[in-house]
Amino acid sequence: MKHTPDDIIKEARSWLGVPFVHQGRTRYGVDCLGLLMGVAASLQLVDRHGVPLTHHDQRAYSTMPCVQQLYATLSDACREVEAWQHGDIGLFHIEGRAQHLAIYADAPMPMLIHAYQSAGCVVEHHYDATWMRRLASIFRVVI
Numbered sequence: 333m334k335h336t337p338d339d340i341i342k343e344a345r346s347w348l349g350v351p352f353v354h355q356g357r358t359r360y361g362v363d364c365l366g367l368l369m370g371v372a373a374s375l376q377l378v379d380r381h382g383v384p385l386t387h388h389d390q391r392a393y394s395t396m397p398c399v400q401q402l403y404a405t406l407s408d409a410c411r412e413v414e415a416w417q418h419g420d421i422g423l424f425h426i427e428g429r430a431q432h433l434a435i436y437a438d439a440p441m442p443m444l445i446h447a448y449q450s451a452g453c454v455v456e457h458h459y460d461a462t463w464m465r466r467l468a469s470i471f472r473v474v475i
Contacts, residue, residue, distance in 0.1 A: 335375050335475045337419025343371045344435045344445040347454045352447050355391055364433040365390065367447045367454055368421065371435070372473075379409035380474045399430050403469065410471035416442070423469040430468035 347370060353361025357369055371377070372385035379385055388409045390401070406412075406423060413420065416436050422444065424432040434446035442459035 335377065337417065337475065339375055340371060340377075340419040340435065340473065340475070341437045341445070343374050344437075344454075345456065347371070347447075348445070348456060350447070350454045352449050352452050352454070354395060354449075355393070356447075357389075357391075362447045362454065363449075364447045367445075368433055368435070377473055377475065380411060383409075385409055385473070402431060406469070406471045410473050413470050413472050416470055417472065419473065419475070421471045421473065422463075422467055423471065424463065424466040425468055426466070432466075434463075436470075 344367065347362065347367055350359050351361045352363060354363050355366065356362040357366045362370060369386055369389050377385045379388065388405050390405065403423065410421060416438065418436065418438045420436045422434045422436055423430050424434060426432040434444040436459065437443040437445060443456050444459050444463060445456045447454045
């Protein structure tokens with residue numbers, strides 16, 4: 333089934349307030365990858381090879397995941413791009429490591445939707461200068 337970036341954002345926003353739980357994959361708790369997997373499962377999103385995105389899920393990671401493995405998985409499943417579009421996935425530096433994921437929404441203003449440990453839940457907030465400095469890569473899901 334074909335989806336639009338708006339579908340991705342709408343589904344991601346339906347997770348707002350879900351508690352942050354490391355390696356969580358349900359509406360009882362998710363981490364940043366768990367949110368992406370939840371959105372992908374709900375919308376039945378596929379990677380650029382036609383394989384369900386949920387097949388790329390990883391569970392055996394610490395609170396400091398392997399940066400190389402995360403980047404390689406994203407690169408295989410999605411297309412790395414130079415500039416944001418509504419519904420893209422951002423890989424961000426946290427504590428000096430590219431290890432955090434968020435979904436970008438550009439309307440009505442640039443926002444990020446992500447399961448953020450510091451907030452304790454899935455949140456949406458402005459994509460501001462702090463997050464711009466943390467950006468490592470942008471990935472686009474095939475829709």
